[in-house]
């Protein structure tokens with residue numbers, strides 16, 4: 249069995265590569281990644297010498313490059329993680345999101361159609377459902393919730409979802425889609441809430457909370473997401489969408505205060521900054537379908553997962569210090585200076 253993993257030098261894709269190589273030692277894993285600012289070969293360093301692993305640098309929107317890879321490598325399963333993934337960047341530069349997330353997905357689907365595969369899995373997001381009100385804690389996203397997006401990021405991911413469904417219906421490409429809530433864990437790029445707050449707190453920098461910090465996210469430890477995708481590609485029903493999430497809702501302020509407590513720094517580091525434009529209020533997943541059909545349940549609670557994550561960032565300072573000492577500084581200045 250050969251699995252082509254796109255975006256494997258990123259956060260979730262990287263964790264998925266490590267997970268699959270541990271769980272399926274007989275599988276060959278081929279990672280295709282364009283190595284954008286978010287891709288990091290350090291994340292793949294632990295598997296680079298493994299004979300079952302191969303890395304190819306390529307852009308999923310580059311049709312010729314992707315076709316060549318399919319022709320030469322003949323993957324059985326494709327899991328598409330590659331994407332521009334940060335909402336704030338999508339507000340600054342929407343077009344890049346359309347190119348990678350929409351056109352890139354289309355090239356991947358065309359390649360699957362042309363060369364034939366057993367399964368194409370699209371790693372989507374709960375953000376395609378838009379948001380839920382803060383005062384209706386009885387409401388959750390199900391797979392039937394209408395798609396109604398807020399940001400250029402979520403609009404591009406929703407477009408990709410629809411293309412995947414169209415290729416299933418029209419061309420019979422054997423697809424599955426998963427829509428997961430916010431992930432956290434090792435190798436998370438420090439532009440996102442949790443790793444940004446850990447890095448800033450460790451460096452004694454201010455902790456920029458958007459608006460009043462009341463927005464709610466449904467946090468899932470990344471390994472639980474990887475296990476869910478493993479189950480879907482092996483046991484999931486072709487043509488189906490699966491929500492992934494584990495009822496771990498927290499306000500942003502609760503998350504930041506937890507990190508502050510764990511690291512023993514002062515709450516005075518919290519700085520309330522201008523809110524994100526179009527900021528989604530609340531995400532919350534109903535995971536009944538994947539639980540009933542595939543038996544998946546998350547195994548890591550938020551309290552335990554955040555401890556493991558903080559320990560990882562303490563033990564792997566070089567990984568994230570290398571990132572924040574580079575072009576990240578220009579990004580940080582642009583996004584947070586005078587905010």
Ligand code: NAD
Nearest residue numbers: 255257258259260282283284286287307308330331333431
């Ligand atoms: P990430 O930004 O950490 O990693 C993205 C990876 O894709 C990087 O390695 C980057 O180099 C690569 N990439 C970007 N453009 C590419 C292109 N044109 N061709 C090839 N590779 C390219 O993202 P992530 O947080 O790991 O997210 C992975 C996937 O999971 C995305 O599709 C995202 O929409 C989805 N998702 C993320 C979350 C989350 O909480 N992070 C939640 C649900 C779904």
Ligand code: TYD
Nearest residue numbers: 335430439440441442444456457458463500
């Ligand atoms: P983020 O990690 O960017 O994920 P997403 O927007 O895809 O959910 O942000 C998570 C939440 O944290 C979101 O409500 C925005 C908020 N946030 C801050 O308050 N400050 C920050 O510096 C960042 C990056 C995010």
